[in-house]
Amino acid sequence: MPELPEVETVCRGLEPHLLETAIQTVIIRQPALRWPVPANLSDLLTGQSIKAINRRGKYVLIQLQTGALIIHLGMSGSLRIVDGQSAPARHDHVDFHLEQNKILRYNDPRRFGSILWTHENPLYHPLIKTIGIEPLNAEFNGAYLQARAQGRKVPVKTLIMNGQIVAGIGNIYATEALFQARIYPFREAQSLSVGECQVLVDAIKAILEQAIVAGGTTLKDFVNSDGKPGYFSQKLYVYGRAGLACLLCDGLIQSKKSGQRTTAFCLVCQQ
DNA sequence: AATCGCGCCTGACGGC
């Protein structure tokens, strides 16, 4: 599923195709995403030029002249540029027809994603304004994380996956970052020292940056990209490896549920 | 205020 690095890669890949390009029409084949796609989206967007494309957490923000599209890829969504004559395939739910015979195409098998419209600054939108700090910002550091952990007894993994605290950390990167930081995922959040928080923050930043670089390697043929998310090219030490040997110590990778989510960890490496 | 659990949805996969 797309996590922050994949969304960043999508934005960077789309930007040169979209900037200063006008939308001609919007075709909605399946409006039933997480929330209904606005039925009048085509009326709202037709003739408008795309002014900017940005990311906030895992949300893609496409700035138009009179407002902005707020797009989330959910777990299985993708945004791609295809030829204007390209026939829609299964799960191609929305097409934004653009100038120069191009289509911005939204595909989402599981339909956990969303496509919303706002007339206002998207950063003020209810879905966006409550999102926590960007993990790659300098303000995200050990002191910040420890301050936000005070009084919280939830597992530290739950804390870093809380989008109100830090944006865009999903299960895969949370799991991998905790392994890299050598921190047991079920530690009470408030029990972490500033130093431990800093180690964890550094691990999160390093993993995200690596993943963005890996995603960037496919940017040049983005238009023909098969949409494989960037973390496929990243080494996963624990995620999805329950029952296998730890790659660092030969201990056995454990698996345990935290809420509804599976957490993998090495009991030897992560104290 | 913090936390928990639900629901949205499809596809992959294992068991019979």
Place this chain on the structure above:
DNA sequence: TGCCGTCAGGCGCGAT
């Protein structure tokens, strides 16, 4: 071979 149950997962929301 087909059918069915289970799991995966982001994230808002209502309940505790």
